[in-house]
Amino acid sequence: MTDILLSPQGPAVAKAPSNSIFRHARYVIAENPITGIAFGLFILIALCALIGPYIVPHDPLASDTSAALAAPSLKHWFGTDQLGRDIFSRVIVATRLDFTIAITSVVLVFAMGGFAGIAAGFFGGWTDRIVGRISDTIMAFPLFVLAMGIVAALGNTVTNIVLATAIINFPLYVRVARAEANVRRDAGFVQAARLSGNGDFRILLMHILPNIMPIMMVQISLTMGYAILNAAGLSFIGLGVRPPTPEWGIMVAEGAGNIISGEWWIALFPGAALMIAVFCFNLLGDGLRDLVDPQRRT
Amino acid sequence: MLALISKRMMLVIPNLIGVVIITFLLTRALPGDPAAYFAGPAADKQAIEQIRVKLGLDKPLIVQFGSYVADLGHLNLGTSLTTGQPVLTELKNRLPASAELTLFGLILSMAIAVPLGILAAVKQGSWIDHTCRVVATAGVSLPVFFTGLLLVYVFYFLLGWSPAPLGRLDVFFSPPPQITGFYLIDSLLNRDLATFRAALSQLLLPGLTLCVFSLAPIARMTRASMLAVLASDFVRTARASGLDSRTVILTYAFRNAMLPVVTTLGMVFSFLLGANVLVEKVFAWPGIGSYAVEALISSDFAPVQGFVLTMAILYVVLNLIIDVLYGVIDPRVRLEA
Numbered sequence: 001m002t003d004i005l006l007s008p009q010g011p012a013v014a015k016a017p018s019n020s021i022f023r024h025a026r027y028v029i030a031e032n033p034i035t036g037i038a039f040g041l042f043i044l045i046a047l048c049a050l051i052g053p054y055i056v057p058h059d060p061l062a063s064d065t066s067a068a069l070a071a072p073s074l075k076h077w078f079g080t081d082q083l084g085r086d087i088f089s090r091v092i093v094a095t096r097l098d099f100t101i102a103i104t105s106v107v108l109v110f111a112m113g114g115f116a117g118i119a120a121g122f123f124g125g126w127t128d129r130i131v132g133r134i135s136d137t138i139m140a141f142p143l144f145v146l147a148m149g150i151v152a153a154l155g156n157t158v159t160n161i162v163l164a165t166a167i168i169n170f171p172l173y174v175r176v177a178r179a180e181a182n183v184r185r186d187a188g189f190v191q192a193a194r195l196s197g198n199g200d201f202r203i204l205l206m207h208i209l210p211n212i213m214p215i216m217m218v219q220i221s222l223t224m225g226y227a228i229l230n231a232a233g234l235s236f237i238g239l240g241v242r243p244p245t246p247e248w249g250i251m252v253a254e255g256a257g258n259i260i261s262g263e264w265w266i267a268l269f270p271g272a273a274l275m276i277a278v279f280c281f282n283l284l285g286d287g288l289r290d291l292v293d294p295q296r297r298t
Numbered sequence: 299m300l301a302l303i304s305k306r307m308m309l310v311i312p313n314l315i316g317v318v319i320i321t322f323l324l325t326r327a328l329p330g331d332p333a334a335y336f337a338g339p340a341a342d343k344q345a346i347e348q349i350r351v352k353l354g355l356d357k358p359l360i361v362q363f364g365s366y367v368a369d370l371g372h373l374n375l376g377t378s379l380t381t382g383q384p385v386l387t388e389l390k391n392r393l394p395a396s397a398e399l400t401l402f403g404l405i406l407s408m409a410i411a412v413p414l415g416i417l418a419a420v421k422q423g424s425w426i427d428h429t430c431r432v433v434a435t436a437g438v439s440l441p442v443f444f445t446g447l448l449l450v451y452v453f454y455f456l457l458g459w460s461p462a463p464l465g466r467l468d469v470f471f472s473p474p475p476q477i478t479g480f481y482l483i484d485s486l487l488n489r490d491l492a493t494f495r496a497a498l499s500q501l502l503l504p505g506l507t508l509c510v511f512s513l514a515p516i517a518r519m520t521r522a523s524m525l526a527v528l529a530s531d532f533v534r535t536a537r538a539s540g541l542d543s544r545t546v547i548l549t550y551a552f553r554n555a556m557l558p559v560v561t562t563l564g565m566v567f568s569f570l571l572g573a574n575v576l577v578e579k580v581f582a583w584p585g586i587g588s589y590a591v592e593a594l595i596s597s598d599f600a601p602v603q604g605f606v607l608t609m610a611i612l613y614v615v616l617n618l619i620i621d622v623l624y625g626v627i628d629p630r631v632r633l634e635a
Contacts, residue, residue, distance in 0.1 A: 137316030141610045144572025146320075149606035152594050153324040229441055233576055236443050237591045252444055256580060259451050260462065271444035279439040 415520025
């Protein structure tokens with residue numbers, strides 16, 4: 001690890017010959033085929049999010065009370081809910097919203113936590129103390145409870161769900177970015193950059209950030225699953241997404257009452273979609289970590 | 299030991315201050331006009347202004363914070379708009395239900411995860427190890443409300459083994475006289491086995507849901523730290539001295555391996571207290587979580603704020619207990635302090 005860190009080229013490390021990265025990726029996937037499966041699932045989810053609304057067989061909002069609570073059949077693959085809406089279509093269409101919430105919140109926390117963490121690790125001193133205190137205070141709450149409080153206070157909207165999810169992940173990103181920036185603070189390439197007249201912020205953005213990008217990408221992938229779970233949990237208790245918008249968490253909530261009378265399909269399929277998405281992101285994060293973690297490189 | 303506790307107590311104070319500041323900010327300094335909110339949608343400008351003065355919202359933020367802290371000092375968390383009851387009383391009445399559920403889930407999860415983790419480490423690479431890994435990965439990926447609903451479907455609807463998922467006790471039973479507030483303990487103290495069984499059968503499914511959820515981190519941590527300890531010199535020495543493997547694993551390795559597991563409990567509690575809210579909603583459990591959810595839906599803010607504050611204080615205290623426990627288990631921590 002150290003010899004890569006201290007190599008004088010600095011950011012050039014991030015631009016290693018793409019050929020070797022591909023070979024390494026192939027090696028990791030061959031060694032652990034589950035990562036390959038997770039990657040395939042990821043592409044499927046991304047496709048559903050992109051073109052889902054255009055390919056579904058039924059209108060996700062169209063209700064048909066004559067076909068309400070129908071069990072899965074050839075016409076309605078996942079059955080229909082209390083209002084006769086097609087659950088298959090709703091599950092597919094919901095992918096986009098859930099995916100967007102997760103991605104936006106992760107990008108947001110990457111920007112906030114990543115930058116605060118790098119600054120804390122690079123400057124140390126007061127910056128470090130303030131950033132550390134903020135993340136300690138966030139960590140003093142049970143995270144889901146804090147998210148509930150934030151959404152309740154800021155207002156019951158999807159934007160605030162994104163914001164709350166970002167805030168509760170903030171300490172995780174700070175910790176990783178801070179540790180990585182701290183190690184590189186006095187690295188040779190940073191000193192070289194400083195000697196050639198770069199200011200602190202320029203060094204931070206142009207030299208430190210590209211170097212810790214791979215590790216931050218792993219962090220992003222690992223927290224995506226948690227972000228989806230968190231957002232779905234919030235909408236399950238009635239926060240954020242409003243009916244009739246299709247969203248996995250709220251769909252499970254809509255089907256919850258029917259479980260005890262045996263209509264399992266209303267809650268099962270959106271719940272399973274949620275589970276698969278989270279599972280996929282967790283596996284992908286593990287795989288990506290293997291890919292990035294130099295200790296695994298042979 | 300006392301030095302450790304007092305030193306740790308000092309660290310709690312900035313955390314508590316942070317918690318109080320955040321809960322305060324969550325109501326006051328954020329967008330939206332709380333006065334208009336408390337006045338209701340039908341209020342005119344004058345009424346809103348009156349409420350603003352009445353609530354002290356016209357004063358500077360620092361003064362408002364002062365009166366907020368003073369209210370907290372008098373244990374006044376405000377009044378619920380929907381029920382008209384003081385928030386503190388309702389939280390106090392409902393806390394035992396949540397605590398019983400959370401602790402039951404945690405104990406259940408420890409009882410499964412710790413042996414599973416030990417076995418996975420001792421028989422590394424065996425089917426138990428693989429089971430442990432699958433359970434751990436699946437456990438983190440399952441949304442807790444979804445697990446709960448699946449369990450209800452299987453054990454209530456399909457098999458009929460479990461009672462309807464509606465609260466702590468079947469309507470035919472009356473709750474045992476309150477001693478600890480935990481139905482299981484109270485009914486036992488009262489020698490009322492029928493009530494005990496009824497309470498247990500209601501508790502089993504939600505407890506199991508929380509258990510599945512918290513299984514993963516505990517099992518994973520136990521396995522990792524057992525593996526590290528089993529590879530250490532003192533275990534090798536114990537083995538070389540001819541102690542049987544049972545003694546080596548349980549007395550020598552296990553006690554040392556528990557230290558990181560106890561540390562993980564802090565994180566597990568963070569998850570559990572959050573998951574508790576969702577589980578309470580699924581099982582209509584009359585705890586503080588479902589109280590907060592009901593208040594959220596009717597936009598009743600005081601209970602939510604009281605709930606967030608209570609949970610945060612609980613969590614800080616739990617972390618304190620875990621740290622002290624760490625000192626009890628590991629004498630080295632005591633020496634450092």
